[in-house]
Amino acid sequence: MNNIGKNSFDIGRMDALAAGDSLLHRLDPRAKLITTLVFIVAVVSFDKYALSAILPFFLYPIALISLGGLPYNYLLKKVLIVSPFAILIGVFNPLLDREILFHIGSVGISGGFVSFLSILLRFVLTVTAALILISLTGFNAVCESMRKFGVPKPFIVQLLFFYRYLFVMTDEADRMVRARSLRTFNSGTMSFRIFISLIGHLLLRTLDRAERIYRAMCCRGFDGHFYLIRSMKIRVPEIIFMSGWVSLFVLFRCTNVPLHLGTLITGIVP
Amino acid sequence: MHMADALISPLVGATMWATTAGLIGYSAKKLKDEADDRKIPLMGVLGAFIFAAQMINFTIPATGSSGHLGGGMILAILLGPYAAFLVMASVLTVQAFFFADGGLLALGCNIFNLGFFPCFLAYPFIYKKIAGENPTQAKIATGGIIAAIVGLQLGAFAVVLETVFSGISELPFQTFVLLMQPIHMGIGIVEGLISAAVVSFVWKARPEILNSAQGVASIVKVDMKKLLLGVLIVTLITGGALSWFASSNPDGLEWSMFRTSGKEELETSEKVHASLANVQGKTAFLPDYGFKKSEPKPEASESPTWPAVDPGTSVSGLIGGFLTLVLAVLIGIVLKRRKIKSLPER
Amino acid sequence: MTHHIVEAIDLHYTYPDGTVGLNGVSFRVSHGESVALVGENGAGKSTLLLHLNGCLTAAQGTLRIGDYPLNSKNLNEVRRSLGMVFQNPDDQLFMPTVFDDVAFGPLNFGMTKDEAKQTVLRALETAGVGHLAKRPPYKLSQGEKRSVSIATVLAMSPDILVLDEPTSSLDPRSRRRLIELLKTFEHTKIIATHDLDMALELCERTIVLHGGCVTADASTQEILQDEAFLHANSLEKPLCMQKISLWDPNKIPHHTHHHSDYTHKK
Numbered sequence: 001m002n003n004i005g006k007n008s009f010d011i012g013r014m015d016a017l018a019a020g021d022s023l024l025h026r027l028d029p030r031a032k033l034i035t036t037l038v039f040i041v042a043v044v045s046f047d048k049y050a051l052s053a054i055l056p057f058f059l060y061p062i063a064l065i066s067l068g069g070l071p072y073n074y075l076l077k078k079v080l081i082v083s084p085f086a087i088l089i090g091v092f093n094p095l096l097d098r099e100i101l102f103h104i105g106s107v108g109i110s111g112g113f114v115s116f117l118s119i120l121l122r123f124v125l126t127v128t129a130a131l132i133l134i135s136l137t138g139f140n141a142v143c144e145s146m147r148k149f150g151v152p153k154p155f156i157v158q159l160l161f162f163y164r165y166l167f168v169m170t171d172e173a174d175r176m177v178r179a180r181s182l183r184t185f186n187s188g189t190m191s192f193r194i195f196i197s198l199i200g201h202l203l204l205r206t207l208d209r210a211e212r213i214y215r216a217m218c219c220r221g222f223d224g225h226f227y228l229i230r231s232m233k234i235r236v237p238e239i240i241f242m243s244g245w246v247s248l249f250v251l252f253r254c255t256n257v258p259l260h261l262g263t264l265i266t267g268i269v270p
Numbered sequence: 271m272h273m274a275d276a277l278i279s280p281l282v283g284a285t286m287w288a289t290t291a292g293l294i295g296y297s298a299k300k301l302k303d304e305a306d307d308r309k310i311p312l313m314g315v316l317g318a319f320i321f322a323a324q325m326i327n328f329t330i331p332a333t334g335s336s337g338h339l340g341g342g343m344i345l346a347i348l349l350g351p352y353a354a355f356l357v358m359a360s361v362l363t364v365q366a367f368f369f370a371d372g373g374l375l376a377l378g379c380n381i382f383n384l385g386f387f388p389c390f391l392a393y394p395f396i397y398k399k400i401a402g403e404n405p406t407q408a409k410i411a412t413g414g415i416i417a418a419i420v421g422l423q424l425g426a427f428a429v430v431l432e433t434v435f436s437g438i439s440e441l442p443f444q445t446f447v448l449l450m451q452p453i454h455m456g457i458g459i460v461e462g463l464i465s466a467a468v469v470s471f472v473w474k475a476r477p478e479i480l481n482s483a484q485g486v487a488s489i490v491k492v493d494m495k496k497l498l499l500g501v502l503i504v505t506l507i508t509g510g511a512l513s514w515f516a517s518s519n520p521d522g523l524e525w526s527m528f529r530t531s532g533k534e535e536l537e538t539s540e541k542v543h544a545s546l547a548n549v550q551g552k553t554a555f556l557p558d559y560g561f562k563k564s565e566p567k568p569e570a571s572e573s574p575t576w577p578a579v580d581p582g583t584s585v586s587g588l589i590g591g592f593l594t595l596v597l598a599v600l601i602g603i604v605l606k607r608r609k610i611k612s613l614p615e616r
Numbered sequence: 617m618t619h620h621i622v623e624a625i626d627l628h629y630t631y632p633d634g635t636v637g638l639n640g641v642s643f644r645v646s647h648g649e650s651v652a653l654v655g656e657n658g659a660g661k662s663t664l665l666l667h668l669n670g671c672l673t674a675a676q677g678t679l680r681i682g683d684y685p686l687n688s689k690n691l692n693e694v695r696r697s698l699g700m701v702f703q704n705p706d707d708q709l710f711m712p713t714v715f716d717d718v719a720f721g722p723l724n725f726g727m728t729k730d731e732a733k734q735t736v737l738r739a740l741e742t743a744g745v746g747h748l749a750k751r752p753p754y755k756l757s758q759g760e761k762r763s764v765s766i767a768t769v770l771a772m773s774p775d776i777l778v779l780d781e782p783t784s785s786l787d788p789r790s791r792r793r794l795i796e797l798l799k800t801f802e803h804t805k806i807i808a809t810h811d812l813d814m815a816l817e818l819c820e821r822t823i824v825l826h827g828g829c830v831t832a833d834a835s836t837q838e839i840l841q842d843e844a845f846l847h848a849n850s851l852e853k854p855l856c857m858q859k860i861s862l863w864d865p866n867k868i869p870h871h872t873h874h875h876s877d878y879t880h881k882k
Binding site: 004007010011014036037040041043044045048051052055056058059062063065066067069078079089090092093095096097104112115118119120122123126127129130131133134139142151152153154155157158159160161162163164165166168169170172173174177189190191192194195196197198199200202203204206207209210213214217222223224226256257258259260261262263264265266 | 276277283295297301310314318323339356363364367373433437438464467472475476479589595597605
Binding site: 012015140143160161163164165167168209212213215216217218219220221222223225227228229 | 666669670671692695696699700702704706707708710711712713715716719720721723724725729732733752753754755768769772
């Protein structure tokens with residue numbers, strides 16, 4: 001499978017996860033969206049040398065993955081593969097900020113090293129939270145809840161269209177790329193000229209498709225308005241879910257739980 | 271390049287979210303005013319096209335590396351700035367959710383960096399000026415290439431500013447600029463060549479498509495200055511309000527931390543450090559971002575947070591941190607067990 | 617009472633690039649008839665279908681759908697009474713879920729949400745895909761997509777059904793299910809197709825298009841047995857007739873088996 005196929009397969013897989021039927025899947029998408037956003041803001045609001053204080057936040061992804069029956073390995077792999085950018089930028093910190101922040105035994109730990117680790121922790125947490133949201137909720141439901149929160153309708157509707165045709169277009173691109181590579185012998189490389197013609201044709205097909213879709217819509221009475229029948233309700237489970245997690249986040253954010261824990265232990269065992 | 275959640279402060283994230291949300295709202299309203307029923311499905315499918323096309327790579331001659339499409343400029347040329355901006359926002363949203371490209375908090379930054387500049391600056395003020403009302407192939411090519419390069423340069427510069435203002439990365443402003451701008455010069459040239467070539471391809475095959483887009487685009491030109499002013503105001507007000515909030519609730523510990531590290535860096539003779547401290551000095555109110563430390567003061571002084579220099583606390587932190595992780599994992603395992611047990615019953 | 621007829625009188629249409637689409641097409645399909653529209657690629661089938669639902673307007677000639685001569689004023693009523701199933705289900709199914717898609721038409725035509733809900737479930741049941749309501753369209757098989765496409769149209773309770781290549785890219789079993797489903801509909805049907813076996817089975821009458829003109833309009837049996845005529849129109853005898861002609865030209869096989877599980881699909 002080439003790159004394109006893999007990516008659309010990947011999205012398909014997350015979509016399949018979202019079709020699950022756990023207690024968490026059944027929660028109103030808005031509850032999950034809000035909790036996720038609070039989580040992310042809480043995590044990134046730590047100062048740049050925060051390390052141990054961030055750790056309790058791992059409870060959230062771990063608990064949700066377990067309760068939602070999501071595959072640990074798969075999500076972990078996704079986190080590891082993506083965004084070298086954070087690491088790329090963060091890796092300069094140990095080089096630039098060499099001021100020793102504290103010692104473990106005789107080894108001095110520099111501020112840059114701590115802040116680099118902190119970046120990595122934030123990265124893993126925020127990325128995992130977003131992946132979990134989608135895997136438990138599905139993209140369409142997330143869009144619909146954004147609509148409920150007042151995101152303009154034209155934006156949401158075209159976003160839903162985009163998601164619907166993402167699979168169709170990636171399949172089409174995939175077929176074109178495969179057809180080309182089967183007829184070339186230096187299959188690894190593609191020249192600019194071929195590339196443009198490929199993209200250009202893909203674009204023309206896209207425009208034709210848009211026209212056909214529009215026709216199909218008109219044939220069923222489309223007049224510029226979209227109606228979606230959705231019954232979203234915030235009930236007791238949603239309130240428990242949101243208030244429970246949010247108060248935990250506040251607790252974790254305001255007190256350094258691991259530090260207290262550690263002080264307790266080192267106090268007992270000198 | 272995508273900004274990542276891990277690199278930005280909530281202040282920067284929130285400011286850019288507010289700005290982007292405003293732009294999305296405004297663009298959606300403009301789209302409604304255009305009242306072109308055809309556009310919504312077209313936008314969706316074009317977004318899917320950009321998404322798919324971004325995955326196709328070609329080989330850049332003599333470098334061994336590969337290039338691919340970004341898409342902002344092509345979208346702007348085909349759809350006009352407002353619709354193009356919304357489509358770009360959608361593409362980035364899906365990438366943030368599924369491939370964790372960037373992240374949710376950084377999504378505002380990313381939409382701004384990769385959508386605002388090509389759609390609202392490079393397109394109307396460069397591409398349109400060069401391509402004009404009666405485009406020829408040469409004009410389309412020149413306009414497309416220059417506009418794409420400028421769009422990406424501005425986007426890259428925005429990445430630098432957002433990172434530096436966030437203060438999570440230690441990369442000093444100058445170094446970062448010297449790193450990002452040339453890289454994005456290369457990316458911009460590639461993007462420009464692709465945009466120009468693809469648009470010319472469509473123009474040759476189906477000129478009427480571009481002509482209709484031109485028609486739409488000429489209507490919107492008038493509002494552009496108002497829009498830019500609006501963006502500037504929203505950004506300044508949000509950023510200003512949030513940083514006022516941040517500075518009115520300063521956390522004593524962090525302020526002093528920041529001061530000392532800044533001073534010591536000045537003392538070191540290394541140039542990079544000096545310039546970093548310089549930039550930090552200028553932007554001092556920003557890196558100490560808001561939303562912080564809602565904990566009561568006395569407690570904060572009793573139990574200093576992590577970056578305390580007391581070795582005893584560090585060891586406690588390490589042990590405690592380790593224990594916390596073990597606990598979290600244990601909870602996970604228990605929850606998973608319970609779930610598996612309860613499965614057959616359902 | 618509405619008469620579910622389709623009548624075309626001397627339709628002409630030329631595409632902007634100069635390609636002639638229709639060159640004087642006339643026919644009349646009356647209430648309850650089932651008509652196959654056949655012809656080689658580029659003969660004008662799709663162009664004609666796009667006229668039937670008002671997506672294209674003929675440069676010359678008139679078109680009557682039901683009681684109305686088609687014009688921009690009654691376009692919406694015509695589109696409601698003439699349900700069009702497009703060739704590619706991916707073009708027809710554009711909403712997030714199957715349910716939303718089937719509800720699209722009814723909601724646009726002003727049904728309340730509760731009415732629409734009932735209608736959607738009924739249409740999905742009729743098309744034998746009630747179990748797919750919550751699924752996103754891209755997760756469906758070709759056969760399922762086709763059935764859902766038909767449900768999207770049924771939900772608008774049309775009088776006339778127009779189908780463009782309904783059996784294309786279906787596996788044999790899905791094709792069979794579809795044919796059996798279409799047999800149960802009492803609507804006036806116009807089916808554009810290359811699947812002449814299906815035409816023979818479903819449609820008593822066939823209209824042949826060639827180069828934008830009607831070259832034949834007669835009973836399906838009659839047309840499909842005239843080898844010389846078929847050859848001249850780039851067509852071929854349906855497979856079942858080719859085989860049978862070796863033994864007994866008068867006996868056409870009737871497919872009656874294995875359609876029982878259509879509505880009971882897992």
